[in-house]
Amino acid sequence: MSMAGQIAFITGGAMGIGRAFTETLLAEGAEKVYIADKNVDAGQKTVAELEAQYGSGRCALVVVDITNAVQFEEAFQTAADESKQIDLMVNNAGTLNEYDWEPVVQLNLVACVRGSKLAMKHMSKKNGGRGGRIINTCSDLGLIDFHQLPLYCATKHGVRSFTSSMALHPDKELTGVQFACICPSVTRTDLMRSYNETISMAEDLEAIAIPTSRVAEGFLKLLRMSRMNGAILYIDKLKCEFCKLEYVGLGPAWTPQQ
Template sequence: MSANNMEEVLMELTGKNIVYVGGFGGIGLETCKQLLQKGVANLMILGKAWNESAYKELNSVDPQRVCQFIEFDVTCGLERTRTVFAQIAEKFGNIDMLINGASISDEKDYNLIIATNFTGTINATLVAYDLMDKSRGGKGGVVVNISSVAALTPFHVLPIYSATKGGILNFTRALAHLEPKTGITLYTICPGITDTKHWDNVHCFQGKYLGLKERSRHAFPSQSTLDCATNIIKAIQAHKNGSTWMCDLGQLKMVEIKNFWFPNKENKNGEQCCKPECG
């Protein structure tokens, strides 16, 4: 499916209560601006550090809509994550959407990159999942996990970064299968190289300075944060459970991820079946 065919299935963002983890980052900031322009009811940004200029920039988008901020380190662990999300749910009444956008690319400390990119995303997703789950009294909701093109084509110079992003992709796709029970829609968005500070001072897993941002001007063309954010919003509005989206060089494309193995099990007629739809 291309971005041109989305008009018939747009999800309404007006009136939604949204939590954005990493909303002060380059892509996150531009995406949050567009969320405010869409008329969301409440926007809560979770971030490791306060950013006064970013906060003022967001609150100038629409004087009637004030975004909020809670200091939050995604590596803080599950219990702290539960506490923060419980506070937000109490404040807003419910959480309609979680966007996980916190990420680092420096592999000098590989425990930190795994804790930030992968474990932090899992913890936030599962905590929001419990609050949204219809089978547990929730109202359903949406979880959007920001991955990377490194999940689609691994970066050989950044294998740990690629592993965390690939993990996010499969984690999201797996949980999406539970949507009929939980009422929670999940999808993954994979941005290409974007003009942010994300690639400044990056070290590869061997501890060597990579200089990817300097090289990207020649070998790796990049996109603006505005183009990336615009396509993230389009992917969110397309609202397709289990989908994977690539937004690169100003283009948005839904990527088909093929399954090559299925567990053998008996279908409803007692016959052996290896198709995922059989149960």
Template sequence: MERNIEKKQVVITGGAQGIGFSTAEKFLEKGARLVIILDIDEKQGQASAETLKSKYGEGRAEFYKCDITSDLDPVTNTIFDKHGFIDVLVNNAGICNEYMLRKTIEVNVTAVMEWSIRFFDRTRKDKGGNGGTVINIASQYGFRVDQFMPIYQGSKFAVIGFTRSFGHSYRYKKYGVRVVAVCPGATRTKLSTKTKMNDDPSVQKDFEEMLKTETWQEVEAVSNVIAYVFENADSGTAWLSEDSKPAKEV
């Protein structure tokens, strides 16, 4: 049952658009009971939830405006009080801006850890929970490096280290909470089109030339991998989604 999406209740951070919204659709297609979208963009989040409800039925989608760096307590308390339990947390929200070091760490690292730990605390089997799954959306830069975006790459390395340790088989056997990571390669999203480099113009130019050589995939390729990982992956593992190819463990 753990790896069957049917009837699961799912929370997705940064779910109003891009990979997050595509993942919400994919889970509902596969029979999830409820998908809860969290996003700082209230207008887009409400519109996305309405789109999902019109397509999959009333009661299948909800939206909460949420800044994942500051709204952990009120939002999680509201969700658990209303729904009783959550089966899946997808930590998808992230930023890529080399001018914003502290904000990058707050969003890409600290919030991922805090939301994972809160979900763990509410679902761990040794404390009466039902168990569950955390899916952390990292990046190909969680295990690869190049000369660009050192702050972003550092944040995603942290996500992979956290996932592998927090989801270690030792912990999974004790607590029953599965933790896995998905690492998208070059994917067409709002994030990828607004990357800001904290460097001189020549480096920015070289970075843009490098992007032209990438083989880009659509968000649906990533959500397909996320669904596959949910249905197949062992805790503590990380999986690559690249070039619209099937999931590959890394």
């Protein structure tokens, strides 16, 4: 599906995976990308660099803390009012902190749900919209369990299940809104580096991590699909493939102790 003339709104678009997604959208011809981020310096730097490359007015920084419901709703509505439409919503912002759990849940999961619902209300043909697509950034840890990051796993499993469940909604044809999630393996970002410095790992994450450009390749694969609803796209160094979870394998049979 062509991005020409499309308007996108992406959270956490100033750095890392979000910036790679933003650049991909502009390279594919998106008319404008709204970058929602609370990091003003990084956001301004990204906008300046990308507009120098792709043209003035092609992207805009929306300074917002998306864990604040009022701020998030106002920021999205401002972008929608200005452009008259949002065709693609990318809920990408996320964090990792196993010691301070509530902000992680608010950003990784609650803000993702809120962003999806804001976008769906705006896009739905039942509300006078013209349809659209919602892509949520998940993780390979939304597909498996990992003892060192139980909280992060919980939020990403929530994102994956929420996205997949929304894609099954019986009104999906009437709303014209498609849902998909992208699940990259450990990726070379500042978030990964901060984790690698604070948690003892058997492996050097820097050595096994994939670059953000690799995740962007998968993102582009989703963008170019005419129909992506329900897609769960897993990406690592060697694979970029779709998967479907119909049940969770619990491994060897577990017998309760009497």
